[in-house]
Amino acid sequence: MTTGGIGESPLRPDGGLKVRGQYAYSSDLWLENMLWGATLRSPHPSARILSVDTSAALAMPGVHTVLTYKDVPGENVYGLKLQDTPVLAEEVVRYQGEPVALVAAEHPETARRAVKAIKVEYEVFEPVLDPELVAHSPDAPQVHPGGNLVRHQRILKGDPDATADVVVSGVYEIGMQDQAFLGPESGLAVPDGDGGGVHLYLATQWLHVDQRQTAKALGLPVEKVKLTMSGVGGAFGGREDLSIQVHACMLALRTGRPVKMSYNRQESFFGHVHRHPAKMYYEHGATAEGDLVYVRARLYFDGGAYASKTPVVVGNGTTLGVGPYNVPNARIEAWGVYTNNPPCGAMRGLGAVQPTYAYESQMDKLAAALGMDPADLRIRNAMSEGSTTVTGQVVDFPAPVAELIQRVKDMPLPEPSGSDILQLPGGAANTTHGEGVVRGVGYGVTIKNISYAEGLDDYSTARVRLEVVDGEPVATVHTAAAEVGQGLITVQQQIARTELGVQQVVLHPCDTDIGDAGSSSASRQTYITGGAVRNACRAVRAKLQELAGSEDVPDIAAVLGDEVIEETREYHHRKTYPLDPETGQGNAHVQYGFSAHRAVVDVDTELGLVKVVQLDCAQDVGKAINPDAVVGQIHGGSAQGLGLAVMEEIQVAEGRIRNPSFTDYLIPTILDMPPMTVDVVERPDPHAPYGVRGVGEPPTISATPAIANAIRAATGLELPRVPIRPEYIIDLTDGGS
Template sequence: MTRPTSPTRSPQRLDDAVTGGIGDSPSRPDSTLKVTGEYAYSSDLWAEDMLWGSTLRSPHPYARIRSVDVSEALKQPGVHAVLTHQDVPGENVYGLKVSDTPVLAVDVVRHQGEPVALVAADHPETARRALAKIVVAYEVLEPVTDPERAAHDDTLPELHPGGNIVRYQPVVQGDPEAEAEVVVSDVYTMGMQDQAFLGPESGLAIPGEDGGVDLFLATQWLHVDQKQTARALGLPLDKVRFTMSGVGGAFGGREDLSMQIHCCMLALHTGKPVKMVYNRLESFYGHVHRHPAKMYYEHGATKDGKLVYVKARMYFDGGAYASKTPVVVSNATSLGTGPYVVPNVRIEGWGVYTNNPPCGAMRGLGAVQPAFAYELQMDKLAGALGMDPVRLRQINAVREGASLHTGQVLDSPAPVAELLERLARMPLPPEDTTTPRDVRTLPGGLSNTSHGEGVVRGVGYSVIIKNVSYAEGVDDYSTARVRLEVIGGAPVALVHTAAAEVGQGLITVHQQIARSELGVERVTIHPADTQVGDAGSSSASRQTYITGGAVRDACAAVRQAVFDRVARRFGEDSAGLTLTGGKVVSATGAVLDLVEVLGEEAIEETREYHHLRTYKMDPVTGQSRRVHVQHAYAAHRAVVEVDTGLGLVKVVQLDCAQDVGKAVNPDAVVGQIQGGSTQGLGLAVMEEIKVREGKIRNPSFTDYLIPTILDTPPMRIDVLERADPHSPYGVRGVGEPPTISATPAVVNAIRDATGLNLTHTPVSPEQLCGS
């Protein structure tokens, strides 16, 4: 493991007298509670005299609702309310990008698991028994399940007004009909992946005396949830108050609404607190998943390996409702050639409606699918050229100042070739030549399936590009309120934002920033809620950048207010003052205790931080002067062993080199890379929601597999710090890039081991055994 070196520090702001600041790795304040099981997640919430809410869901992917009879459910003892779409007090529709999702189904259901009715009862089992007594008469229809056909076949039913295409985006650069000496092509497919967070959807709604409602929940974006919920409830924003509770993982699956409106409806209808907690089965139906994709790719190159053109057609299955499908298409097409210079490009991307499960945000949104395809293509091209796959990538790698195929010029370091070089220099793990081999080291070894016969080793590389933060003209900003006051005889900073801590360690980062900027040890984080300005979503690897920028700016304003107070009261020149170790120090060396300066009069400042402006992609050419505000880069090398007889895979090692711009918390950075890499490994070899005719066939962790510690290999992590001059402290997003690059590295390694032209992920034993 290589730690970040030579951190960039500003003597005026970053103070060596205060520990736990920028560049340090302080302990997370929630860590002890989490590892001891004492941490309170949203599913642990409780209120006196509360009811339990539950949801009736459609068993059909596509059907007309002929009638709904709730009379028997209402007779069930202990039932306080049974609600249908007729009981939605405001607008019966919501959506992140397109308002197309009913709060409760009206006359048609478009996917299996769509909510039809709600029950509130005095016990969760009572609520479930009442659900079973609701009688819904359905006219079952033939579902639309093929996304490519949905994009082009006008004979299919229109699932929404305007047709089945959510977004079509082409990108054209140079000569789209260019020819090349060496050409490789193939069709790549990616299955539907689940976020598989450990804590299912949950929340507690409490009706307010003012006719409003307070909801305590696990989410990724408080303010957008608040806005959508308020509209459905027919209430003004100030009467819908949301507060973050403990989140048991997110990865994009909590960006869309699940129980938010339902829980609040039941609370307002009954006048009692209502708690909703999904079980694992319902969670699979209740949140969006990663978009499955089908991608046609063709690469052309000269005989010496220079890329001449890339042509691609990509189809993304958005399922029944739009969610983040427009963004997936944008990211996929704008990043679809990878971190390479390609003079001639024609890419087309379609995001479509089907009757498959709804798909939306998941870690690496829209960048994961094309990266799988273009990185397998690069290995295939290297084979056709007889060239080392690392060298081929380095020859074509982008650098600072290069133009992407959208016309955007990279205005910060892009050390793609260096990342690959660092990976290639890492020693490979030695092969086990002992006879017989320890079965625990073999594919499927803990099941004693093999003793080494038919086991082959392979090595695979990948390198990817990932956008950070919102794009295409969205005003990406965050708000922070910082208060500095004396408590218990010591200066204490209070940081208040609406940014969602979803396990990534954001609260620790905010403490580090405040310590560094204000020179105080004690920093308290206010619970995130909607009583402060919007912080945007904890997604797109943006929070350290955007909300970190807001906290930094609010701290700077507080610091300046301290200096102004000193100047007024003590006659010092505010321009020559610094904060250090709870002291105010003048240019002449005079020292004032911060406690004395503050007295009983606290200082509080609120600031918004906005990043550089971005611009929409041209709807015809896809060109834009700046689609994305920032790009991140990660590279992986995977070493695998494959049992060719049984089709079992063991990832022996999964090494990563990544540019993080600035490691605010080095230990957390390494942890994020390890976690992201493991998630990408899961997509490579095991994670897929199986959908047949619109129905999920494996909605449980018994049949939907995720990596455990036994599947997680050793990882060497090489962290680069090539600062982005446009971001606070030079930071880049960290969590998503390794998720993206791990998958193709593992699959390329399996292809190297077996010689098979694998084109689908996850790779299954059936693919490896030819059945």
């Protein structure tokens, strides 16, 4: 009998190495004769490059090469959705931080100094900054040839102009959040010598998309560009776009030496995309009894200088734009645009974080207008199995939204705050002994699509090998799916143990020698790569049964002997379809995840300080393959949602990032995180392997509005913008309205 299969919580196989400091992250890699790479970046949000003089940098002792766009061997353009991003800027720079030139040197400090010695002459332009203005001004200066609109999508359902007894409206804004993974962008590129190819060791979310883009930029066939996963220090969407990949390979191929690149924290803030800031206009109409009649919304997403995942943000933002509620009539419209602000792309909760904040704010406003309890209003309108979404898609799997809300509502509330200053807003800073402190309770509920959407076939591949080693059967699982901390490696082992009845499951290094696994994003890997591992295991199992001549194989080692069984299988999720360009109708999504949060806050109304006292969550995960890891995802996701509610924002002024450091970009510490009660609900999805439902994103999304609504309940303020700053609460600015 095997242990550590599906439904148990075996320990992570990499835990021992990680606690010893021996797990090799991409920034830990080292080779005897390696050089260090560094990047020169644009200081301007918008400018023309008049000249680049690399001679002084090249003349510095210890500098091996300096490269510009002229040295890009292949196509100097890449992109996840649109091919619009140069590897190195040619004629113009479109954001502050855009890569312009590269250096390889003996010592990282030498490389940094050489970067400073490169002389670039710019003609500086007025940056394009306002996404809403851009969306409706075809004559605005063009960030890219062809215009500033990346995607516009409209969704119409029922009578979009319906009227209702009770109407509430609001304009909501969300600041630019950063993934703030702790492990910096880094990697080591090793030229393969006479073959003309390169082997890149790196931290990424999707090896094959990096491989394809890198090979194209290097002008090499994909088989000449091998990628191997190193330890990934968190991702959260921020490693979907290229960072060091092409740059490190260019430097390695030019110098013939291994080249390591590792951003420092400041460069990391410029070196990856962020969460789209948004401005959202919402109007909700309901009957006097509290039934939603219509939702009308306009959403503006600032994509910044390059498209990255902006088209997907518009797709998710509209299709999920009314939340997990039954809405008979709707007009939802979104614009994703180019500006000269920092580029925005994937972050956990992609395209759903912004509208959820807005529609959940609206639900509280509607409850107040109706004189109803906010949780009861949500339960009354909650979507369920059989509901039809605004795109006309029928939800043909469990959708226990009302149950999730009821579950968090029924959890015990914390005691009133006492006089212990450590428990009050401001904490050890000793800013209050309780005077001016008020408490509030708020709810947030979300719906998030799981896996890629709108017709994409984001499949995964797994190879499973079964053999006898030292008298024991051993299974080896090989996929290219990125372990980014979420515990996918543990899940793969669990599936193989359950499917094969083999205790020892070894994970082959993750690399491009196996077929595509798709990205570790969209909460999709347990579902999709889990499905591929299941399929490969079942193929191996069938061969084993054939060998044994029976269904039952009690002694695998005896049956197998010296035989080795190896099978490779893919998993493809069920088909989805593009949205109709005019009406936005279509079965766009594979599956939805749902979560509900209840937040309890204390607010010091004199200083505007907030203490989140308790944050509880109920989430439907379909089937918990590893219950402990599921809870860990909910904890961590909730923390990122808390960050967005009260502290996390990349502050951008005139296209420039003002706070690119952990001193000035705040993420929650252990003092900021309250105790959490987590209720994991399992309502299996009959369409998914084992009934699983994606877990990672929903808790990030619903935590933010729960906290914002709790602060509003405490203060009575409208607070239409997150993160909620102290000055909004004490009303020094119009952020508090």
